[in-house]
Amino acid sequence: MEPRTYLWLIPILPLLGATLNGVLGRRFSRAAVSAIALLSTGLSCALAIFEVVTLSDVFPIIERHFTWIQAGSLRVGYDLLLDPLSSVMVLVVTVVGLLIHIYSVGYMAHEEGPNFGGFYRFFSYMNLFMFAMLTLVLANNYVLMFVGWEGVGLCSYLLIGFYFRKQSASDAGKKAFITNRIGDFGLTLGLFSLFWMFGTLDYQPIFARAAAMPVEPLHQFGALTIITLLLFIGATGKSAQIPLYVWLPDAMEGPTPVSALIHAATMVTAGVYMMARSNVLFSHAPTTLLIVAVIGAITALFAGTMGLVQRDMKRILAYSTISQLGYMFLACGVGAYAAGIFHLMTHAFFKALLFLAAGSVMHAMRGELDIFKMGGLRKKMATTYWTFLIASLAIAGIPGFSGFFSKDEILWRAFNSPEYGRLLWAVGWITAGLTALYMFRIVFVAFHGEFRGGDEAWHHAHESPRVIRVPLVLLAVGALLAGYVQVPKFIFGGVEKFSDFLAPVFASTTTHGVAETAVNGGHHLELGLTALSVLIALAGIGIAYLVFRAKPERADLLEQKLKPLHSLLFHKYWIDELYSTLFIRPIQFLSTWVLWKIVDLFVIDGLGVNGSGFVVRGLGRGLRHLQSGRVRAYAGWVVLGAVLIVAFLVFKV
Amino acid sequence: MFNQYFQPNDILIIYPELLLALFAMGVMIIDLFLDRAWKVLNAFTALVGIAYAAYALYRLKSNALNLSGYNHAILNDSFAIYFQFVFLIATALVILISARYLSIEGENRGDYYALILLSLIGMNFMVMGIDLITLYIALELMAVSEYILVGYLRTNRQSNEAAMKFFLLGAFSSGILLYGISLLYGISGSTDLRVIAQRLAERPSHDPIALVAVVTLTAGLLFKIGGVPFHQWLPDAYEGAPSTITTFISVAPKAASFALILRIFIVGLKPLETSWVPVLSVVCVLTMTLGNITAISQSNIKRLLAYSSIAHAGYLLLGLIAGNEYGITGIAIYFLVYAFMNIGIWTLVVAMRRKDLIGDQIQDMAGMIYKNPGAAVLMLVFLLSLAGIPPTAGFIGKYYLFASVIQTHHYVLAVIAVLNAAISLYYYFRVVVVMFMSEKTDEEKMTLSPGVLTSLAVTLVFTLLIGIYPEPFIRFAQNSLSLFQ
Amino acid sequence: MVPLNYFLILAAILFSIGVIGFVMKRNVITMFMSIELMLNSVNLTFVAFSRYIQNLSGQIFVFFVMVIAAAEAAVGLAIIVALYRNRESLNVDEADRMKL
Secondary structure (H helix, E strand, O other), X not given: OOOOOOOOHHHHHHHHHHHHHHHHHHHOOHHHHHHHHHHHHHHHHHHHHHHHHHHHHHOOEEEEEEEEEEEOOEEEEEEEEEOHHHHHHXXXXXXXXXXXXXXHHHHHOOOOOOOOOOHHHHHHHHHHHHHHHHHHHHEOEHHHHHHHHHHHHHHHHHXXXXXXXOHHHHHHHHHHHHHHHHHHHHHHHHHHHHHHHHOOOEHHHHHHHHHHOOOOOOOOOOHHHHHHHHHHHHHHHHOOOOOOOOHHHHHHHOOHHHHHHHHHHOHHHHHHHHHHHOHHHHHOOHHHHHHHHHHHHHHHHHHHHHHHHOOEHHHHHHHHHHHHHHHHHHHHHOOOHHHHHHHHHHHHHHHHHHHHHHHXXXXXXXXXOEHHHOOOHHHHOHHXXXXXXXXXXXXXXXXXXXXXXXXXXXXXXXXXXXXXXXXXXXXXXXXXXXXXXXXXXXXXXXXXXXXXXXXXXXXHOOOOOHHHHHHHHHHHHHHHHHHHHEEOOOOOOOEEHHHHHHOOXXXXXXXXXXXXXXXXXXXXXXXXXXXXXXXXXXXXXXHHHHHHHHOOHXXXXXXXXXXXXXXXXXXXXXXXXXXXXXXXXXXXXXHHHHHHHHHHHHHHHHHHHHHHHHHHXXXXXXXXXXXXOOHXXXXXXXXXXXXXXXXXXXXXX | OHHHHOOHHHHHHOHHHHHHHHHHHHHHHHHHOOOHXXXXXXHHHHHHHHHHHHHHHHHXXXXXXXXXXXXXXXXXXXXXXXXXXXHHHHHHHHHHHHHHHHHHHOOOOHHHHHXXXXXHHHHHHHHHEOEHHHHHHHHHHHHHHHHHHHOOOOOOHHHHHHHHHHHHHHHHHHHHHHHHHHHHHHHHOOOEHHHHHHHHHHOOOOOHHHHHHHHHHHHHHHHHHOOOOOXXXXXXXXXXXXXXXXXXXXXXXXXXXXXXXXXXXXXXXXXXXXXXXXXXXXXHHHHHHHHHHHHHOOOEHHHHHHXXXXXXXXXXXXXXXXXXXXXXXXXXXXXXXXXXXXXHHHHHHHHHOEOOEOOOEHHHHOOHHHHOHHHHHHHHHHHHHHHOOOOOHHHHHHHHHXXXXXXXXXXXXXXXXXXXXXXXXXXXXXXXXXXXXXXXXXXXXXXXXHHHHHHHHHHHHHHHHHHHOXXXXXXXXXXXXXXXX | OOOHHHHHHHHHHHHHHHHHHHHHOXXXXXXXXXXXXXXXHHHHHHXXXXXXXXXXXXXXXXXXXXXXXXXXXXXXXXXHHHHHHHHOOOEHHHOOOOOO
């Protein structure tokens, strides 16, 4: 007998909260708004945990509710799927989401002023985001997933532009939206092609049929390769990979909890989730996989270098997010989906923690984010410091912390990849060093040394209230321990709970796909490689210490010496400028001079709208006069109409 | 002997209509005992009657009785039951918005509700009848009640004029229709549509009497739905009638007339399809185009909506021209959708009527977003739906109708229909622009009685719900496919 | 027996007179009478067909047409009375407040 399940409640509860707060929130007190938001997220989280725990023996669970769209042969149902993959995602989203909601209550409490968009609106959007994200991960077909996908995009746009009276914030919102549209265009094309090829958009039939198809040869572009490439374009938009990563750093204009929840822990990982979900398709298209791996590796390195020289704390973290997402893509690209999802999970904890700690710092510094105007904050903010440190150690891959296990797994699988394995590993390895370097640059500059922001600011700096500290501590526990579900073999025989748990989802991949990496070389090689990556992480920390802590003036000296390099990195390789010259300016030129002045003003407005409008309006005025207001004329028309019909029928035959 | 003509089943089949008749008379009697202040009870009585009838209809649907009665003059199949539900919904919504409006106009009497209920009975029989005698009586019952209702504001010159025009032209057109019916009877020897279809199929296709019959029937029926060039009574009647009655006649009688057209053309005149499909195609194009283009230059919101309603009749004809399952489902779902979106928008027009303001000029809505933001947003939703923009219900209706003509390869019609939908955006958005972009002139609060609010809530919810989750409503509408049996 | 066609042609002529009268006459009452003429021509058709094809439905139809014509007359005259009270004129062409 099928167990009774309540999956549908998991996304619906936040939707209820969003609706309640959105419609009536204006009249509620802040306490009531917070209570509604927390309660809906909390219940959803509890239910998610309950369902995963009780149902894990009978995975996968498919809950079919109703047919949403039925058009011709396309049937789209509101069907939810709970399997190992979606349960990992649901847990991450609800747990991290709940903690960030709690944090937000404290964080937003003191927000006032002309730029503030409204307390209830913030929580309404946040809950709406939870609904969309949960729909995305629980969907059992691509259309419903796409609804969630667009929904999170919308919420992201709304929340980035939350301080909508601030020009930069609303610009950043638009940038995110437009960049994502490019990716979504690819995704939509991908979905159309999937429907065209398989005649359905439900997961199971597509994957079953795809699994039976032959694997397409490398370096050739078969149907599956094209489809997966289109899906991958969608993923690069949402998950901020080259070339569509440019929106994420700007997205930091949003409130910090938003950056933590949407632009670090959950939404940006949707691309990774989608690729892992479609692993059967990707594994049959080795060409796409290679491209994914290469793009992932390059993004990881590239974003890591850009993070090195930024001064804005949240921007550094944003580049770090891009870089870590690059790792996840690299994992998917070498067929190590489980490792990618593993990193996604650990990253959710430590990156959310980093952002929330940054928010706590920002709170103490009255919105200042330049790390060179901070310093020595360790003394004022002990909890924030320690949690930030734990997260930094985790992301740097120091043994014992969660990031170590997941990053190590990815690097090891990359090393064993048949295509360019060593090269991919090397890039990932260097990035690991960069990660440690830029993270500990923040730690040493902001939390150690002398304060550089003036006396008045120093007096203001204080530890955040408990409602902010509690989520920090809980996330720190996660960042510390989340890695122990999957431990490499050479450490006490290893633990493989996580990959065993996910194994059913990737089963067909490992049996059919070429991406099956022959784990050769044994444990000694793995141990050696791990040692190397620990070494480079330690080296990164060491360099950070030497340059930024031991002798801060060295930083300036180095900056002087490496002026061109610094400038290149500081200006983010002038990519924004490059895009501006390559795409935006020509498009602006085209739109101003060709589309607007000629096509729009002359052809459309002049000939089209005004012309046809003129004609239509003229016709309208003329036709109005048929309506003379006299009954006899009307009757005359009726008779004339009848006569015309007779004439029509007679002369037709 | 008696049993041959009358069976106990017969009473059950028309049980909802019997209830409605009882309540219609009840309203008039109760009205005699009511003080001026208690006239609102009339609306309650009528609503109770409708609720009771709806329940009876529901029982009828689930009991699956023998559907044919009165010696095969009545066929209460699922097509009929579906449309009866649409009428009941539309009538209930109209009654909800009537009480306050009538007291503002100073004409709050019980016979108003009685007439609405009688008209409803007529419509119910229009969809149930399969015999031309029944259909004609039902049509006239509906129409005569409407004539009175359109002229209900006795001292209002516009209302008088509208009633006079509507009555004269209505009687004229039913005379023409009746002539067609008499010829049809003559060439087939029966008034049962199914028998007529058989006889027509046996006759040669180029029969001059059949041709005259088709022409007069077409003219008489197209008059009822406002097909061009038989549409001219419609804007005047819509403008002059009390707004609540305009709300009513723009939805329920139009649906009833369309159902009647479906019965006559799809069942009775099926054998002559080759001659009426081209005629209707031309009428359809003219109706859509003229309705939309003339709507552009209107300054009165009631007239604008009247022309928009003509254009919608044109879209609906697409479904009849296609004549396939998609087309019939499209017409059925369109009327359900239309009931909600059109009553929604007319409810707002009714609510614009305040003590000292007629409120039927588009200019009266200028700056509505400032004083009545809720109403402005509702108006926007209904306008979007009328324009057929997703995710509103109007999109679903248009989708089915347009898809049906594409299925039957009437590509030219489909293209013209889409172009027309584009033209319609122009005048719908003109209203939006006036509401949202103009300077604030709309100072007075709108008349929002509990009934109006209920009606707005219901129409809004369904306009959005059908748009977002159409599946159950489409399944409901597919009940109407019993027409083909 | 008089052939059917005679009746049909007479009915058609009456019907046409009714239609033309409706379109041509300005007085509401006359227009109303034209409609009655149309209905009576229909009745004639029904009865003729009924007699010719030996089927009673047509004659029953005629009764209903007469009943409905009576009802229409009652309502129509009431409307005309109301209109006359407000305008003091029975000329339909003057009732053109609503147009365009």
